[in-house]
Amino acid sequence: MGYFLTADGGTESLRARVYDLTGTCLGSVAVPYETRFSAGARAEQDPEDWWKAFVQASKGAIAEARVSPSDIEAITLATTSCTVVALDENGKALRPAIIWMDVRANREADAVLATGDPALILNGGGRGPVSAEWMIPKALWIARNEPEIFEKAHTICEYQDFMTLRLTGERAASLNNVTLRWHYQVEHGGWAKSLVESLGLSALLEKWPQRVVPPGGVIANLSAKAAQELGLSPSVKVVQGGADALIGMIGLGVAKPGQLALITGSSHLQFGVTEQAVYAPGIWGTYRDCVYPNRHIVEGGQTSTGSIIAWLGRLMNGTMDLAELNRKAAELEPGCDGLIVQDHFQGNRTPYTDPLSRGAIIGLTLAHEPHHIFRAIMEGIGFGTRAILDAMATAGYRGTEITVGGGAGASDLWLQIHADTAGLPVCVPASRDAPSVGAAVLAAHGAGHFSSIDDGIATMVRPGRRIEPRTREMALYNDIYQRYLALYPALKSVATAGAQA
Structure with missing residues (x-):
């Protein structure tokens, strides 16, 4: 029996877990670290905190798992x-470290988009967006702004690569990250x-790591120093991983063309698997070999979802x-007695890519109660997801089923609304720890237990529930969805004026 150590390095903490070859988690320990916020939408962390958290959490998870470190x-x-x-x-x-949510580089993102470089085809077919979150901006x-730091830097990389360097002494980047956010293209010679x-x-x-290793590839063995610590x-x-949400696709078992991962939390991310590149406006990006060899990942996203709740x-x-609101909301008919919510509370990521769009609640009367608004928010978010799926379908990618990871999986009502608004079955795997399960699959593959990531998924990712869309509700939502689509153009000028005021 093999045992594998994984780490999910998130925004607030690092969680280490130990898995066996069946995909069972035997031990799990999280260690928090600090994020320092400052004016100008800045958010920073100390990389040393990541390493300290990893050492502490790993030792704790191994002890909890009651397996020998050897x-x-x-x-x-x-x-x-x-x-x-x-x-x-x-x-x-x-x-x-300038962490992912730090958007101080807005002007730099505009400068990247303004180049019109062919590498930008990855995002919206060349029309963008380019996010201030990404590597090059x-x-x-x-x-x-800090030329002395830039000049002195021997390596400029990501969280993942820093940890790789500490673990192995190797300067190696993840193919997952560089295709996703560095504009690296396997089919066009690599670096942009x-x-x-x-x-x-x-x-x-x-300054970038020159070695690029795909998810599941062995980077190196632990260095003597790291092994001792x-x-x-x-x-x-040490087997290559990548961005938590994308490694989560593996943990959700989303690997076949037509399958789509819906990663939920404060926001929604949609990642579909396709054999062909899909480049078009309204799509956040399309990335070859980002997770699986010879497959593309097509990406959409909603900026505010769980955060609206x-x-x-x-x-x-x-x-x-929440339990009472879910119970009462489940008793309502689709449409919540005339309510429609536009889910753009923090702008729209896709399909409109409009940071100045704003949320709206339309149709309020004095008869509406909190559970009406609660359900209307869920429906608005479901319609936002459908709008993204429709944009993907127009561009050439059509999803056949949705697999949900994250917070939405805890609400039967939200899952059913997603199935009914999208008109697609919704699956929820047995484990909701998708990034860690995905990392365990990659570790087992890299250790030689599976010939492919797909084989690892078949053994280690356990199926859970499947929620089918309901014919009557689908028909009702189809009509309401048309009214939802009419909101954005109708409110655009008013929302833009308000956002700029």
Whole structure:
């Protein structure tokens, strides 16, 4: 029996887990770390905190699993993406890491898009977006605003790559991250050289890790120093992971063309698997070999989803009873007695890519109660997901089923609304710890137990529930959806004026 150590390096903490070959989690320990926020939408972390958290959590998870440290065969990490670090030649951080949610690089993102470089075809068919969250805008911000740091940096990389360096001594990037957020294209020679050069960032090409390893590929064994700190054998393999949400696709078992992962939480992310590239406006991006060899991942996203439910809870001043709201909302007919919610509370990521669009609740009367608004929010989010699926279908990708990971999986009502609004079956695997399960599959594959990631999924990812769309509700939602679609153009000028005021 093989045992595998995984780490899910999130925004607030790192959680280490130990899995066996059946996909069973035997031990799980989380260690928090600090995020420091400052004016200008800045958010930073100390990379040393990640390493300390990993060492502490790993030892705790192994102890809880009651396995011998000598039985751990491989390690794989899933971490936040677009968390950028600048390191000296000894691998020490020259400044705090600029984490994914930091959007100080807005002007730099505009400059990237303005180049019109062919590499930008990945996002909206060349029309964008380019996000301030991504690698090149953040690296450009460092070069413009902290030139001494940029010049001194031996390596500019991500959270994932920093941990790889600490574990192995190797400068290696994940193919997952670089295709997803660095504009790396396997089919066009790799690095976006002309894009970087057009921005005056030629030096960045040498600062990036030159070795690119796909998910499931063995990077190296643990270094002697890392093995000693972790209390593990130097024979342990370090297997490449990637961005938490994308590694979560593996943990959800979403691997076949037509399958789509819906990663839920404060926001929604939609990741579909396709054999062909899909480049078109209204699609966040399309990435070849990002997770699986010879397959593309097509991406959409909603900026605010679960966060709208949290907003409603704040308005209710701590009186929100989710169980009661779910019960009452489930008794309502689709449409919530005339209510429609536009889910753009923090702008729209896709299909409109309009940061100035705003949320709206339409059709309110004095008869409406909190459970009406609660359900209408869920329906609006479901319609937002359907709008993304429709944009993907227009571009050439048509999903056949949705597999949900994250918070929405806890609500039967929300799952059913997603099935009914999309007109597709919704699946929920037995384990909701998708990034960690996905990392375990990659570790087992890299350790030689499975010839492919797909074989690992077949053994280690356990199926759970399947919710079918209901014919009557689908028909009702089809009519309401047309009214939902009419909201965006009708409200656009009013919302834009308000957002700019």
